[in-house]
Amino acid sequence: MPNSPYTMRLKALSEEVAADITIQEADQGSLDNMIRMVSENKCRYTVCPEYLSGNLMKRYPNVDIHLPLSYKQDLSWSVNQQSVALYEKLNAFLQEFVLTPEYQRLCQRYFIDK
Structure with missing residues (x-):
């Protein structure tokens, strides 16, 4: 999604570490579909909120979910x-x-x- 929090975070990370991170925004529907694609080697990486990763790991145990993109951040309305x-x-x-x-x-x- 253009300008999604994930895209913005990856762009900021790219600038912070002075590395070129290629961002390909997928139109694949749900996060579950994206994790499944990683599990099936159809996609190398995707971004997922940590609070959802535990349940997804149960369904896709071959996917490594331990690489954080940033420090913990509280969310609020x-x-x-x-x-x-x-x-x-x-x-x-x-x-x-x-x-x-x-x-x-x-x-x-x-x-x-x-």
């Missing part, structure tokens, strides 16, 4: 300071959502089953 109602709605939604089975299922799928 940003809301315009003028959007108090939106901020309050987001917080209310999240406070309720973390109590649902759907939230537990998502945590299990993406964070716990590593």
